[in-house]
Amino acid sequence: MEYIFKTGGFGLRWYSFLVAVGLALGTMTAYFEAKRRGEKTEEVFNALLIAVPFAIIGARIYHVIHEWGFYSDHPSRILRIDEGGIGIYGAVIGSVLAMVIFTRMRKLNMWRWMDIGAPGLLVGQIIGRWGNYFNEELYGKPTDAPWAITIPSEKRLDGYEGFTSFHPLFLYESLLNLIGLGLFYYISRKYVKRLQDGDIALMYGLWYGAVRLALENFRIGNWKVAEEVPTATIISIAAIVLCGGALLYRHWIKPGKGQTANPASV
Secondary structure, X not given: OOEEEXXXXXXXXXXXXXXXXXXXXXXXXXXXXXXXXXXXXXXXXXHHHHHHHHHHHHHHHHHHHHOHHHHOOOHHHOOOHHXXXXXXXXHHHHHHHHHHHHHHHHOOOHHHHHHHHHHHHHHHHHHHOOHHHHHOOOOEOEOOOOOOEEOOHHHOOOOOOOOOEEOOHHHHHHHHHHHHHXXXXXXXXXXXXXXOOOHHHHHHHHHHHHHHHHXXXXXXXXOEEOOOEEHHHHHHHHHHHHHHHHHHHHHHHOOOOOOOOOHHHO
């Protein structure tokens, strides 16, 4: 199920294909968002030259730290990203760092370009998560729900060999992010005069943090700190507090001016 096709030593994995599709559609989303805001659309492609490598490196580092017990014994496999193994939070952190560097290099409004990139990032996640379906991974606790996913015995985690159907966490996350994308589009157009540059990016952090926080309760085999608290839970809480606190400060404690969008482009 992992491959679309395989011939000889070459094959195309579903996961790689869907990540590529997500990247392409995410780029298109950012392109049209930049155009809507009256920004130079070519900067979207310039940003990709930095954002994609940083996202891949961040995602891989997150995964390697998570599975350090394995990679410490097999250091030669650390760079074998073709074998799979990336972490979404690592990709997000890498993307944010890349945008900070890029906007400073190009002397652009960082928060404004974070807003342009956030919907595209979410589109990439919505599509890319379906790669987990074809890899038969990212499933949750056992369930008999009608929408449960069946996992073959060789892909079941230790302690769950006696179960066959599990919560499809990849589906939950994909659908919740789709809802989030719809909300972002509605808010960015309905309340354009009240929004400040960076608000959509902060909403992304708040939304995705809440999504991951909720789904970690269903997840099994997740990366935990001191074998007690999932690492993603800590990061999610931090994202909710920081992004939610920033939005609260911007709009209720010390309200600022609305965003500087070109009125003709909204």
